[in-house]
Amino acid sequence: MLAEMPGYGPKSAQRAAFHLLSGEHARLKTLIAALTEADRRLHRCPHCNTFCESDVCDVCADEGRDRTMLCVVESVADQLALDASLAWPGLYFVLAGRLAPIDDVGPEEIGLPRFIERVAEGVAKDGLREVVVATSYTPEGDATAYYLIDALKKRWPDLRVTRLARGLPSGLEIEYTDLSTIAGAVYSRREA
């Protein structure tokens, strides 16, 4: 079980297990209690699928959010990072990961049907006009993006569908940047 946690492999999971089991018994009990409490209190927001304690998550409940803009992400962690950047004024939808055909993770598994329902609701009720597909520029992130973009364009040809820019990250010199990132930065260049 521990080996399936993010950032853990078999070795580090074993180390963590030994750490938990060999420490004071109180440490293990505290962890068990915290996990039990989280499991009892946290559930999925019915609108965006993120974790929350209340009926509807804080973002979906926020009247100041632009309901005509929806950002679809792979995970709660990605949603939190995007929201912390303060750059996105709209709402979110959190998928259950990304496509990984090799591991039998297809559109159903990542929650595509629920996402399509959510977009349909947005179009009908909130005048939804833009969906940003915010997946990373990795092979699986790309594959997931293409699938989502295709699913959206087929159903709503007039909806604006965008992707996060591929470009130069802050603080990195061009000379040390990989060619695929540079190419993306050229293609996505913007008015100065």
Added chain:
Amino acid sequence: MLAEMPGYGPKSAQRAAFHLLSGEHARLKTLIAALTEADRRLHRCPHCNTFCESDVCDVCADEGRDRTMLCVVESVADQLALDASLAWPGLYFVLAGRLAPIDDVGPEEIGLPRFIERVAEGVAKDGLREVVVATSYTPEGDATAYYLIDALKKRWPDLRVTRLARGLPSGLEIEYTDLSTIAGAVYSRREA
């Protein structure tokens, strides 16, 4: 001298000097000969300021390049990286570094007057219509970009002036990306 080479500090320069001096004498002689030869053969292209062996560099001489598009970079290394990405169909201009007021490196020192001349030539002779300011998203790269953009817009209000996109680099998960990069990727997002 060695300590001023890119990537070298006083310590590594000393190590390099000992390496050169303590090896076979042939190694040092070969290096001296190579540098002398490079110094004799390489000069600056009169159009773009890059290093070249012929009168005009290969890029400036290439008839297939789009002469209405000019990309201004901080160094020959940046130009080579950009050109290797195969994403830029136009020409280049290589500045002599970037603004660093703290070290008394101002517009004159980085070659701004020559750059402005080059743009004026392009506008007059080639119908130049876009200049991409391709500096990195570092404090000095930003300062240099703002200065160049301002200088261009003041002189040619109708010229399209762009910057490379700030965005997600290839291969990096959103969750591990710094907030300023994420914000740039949202603002520069593009039609899918």
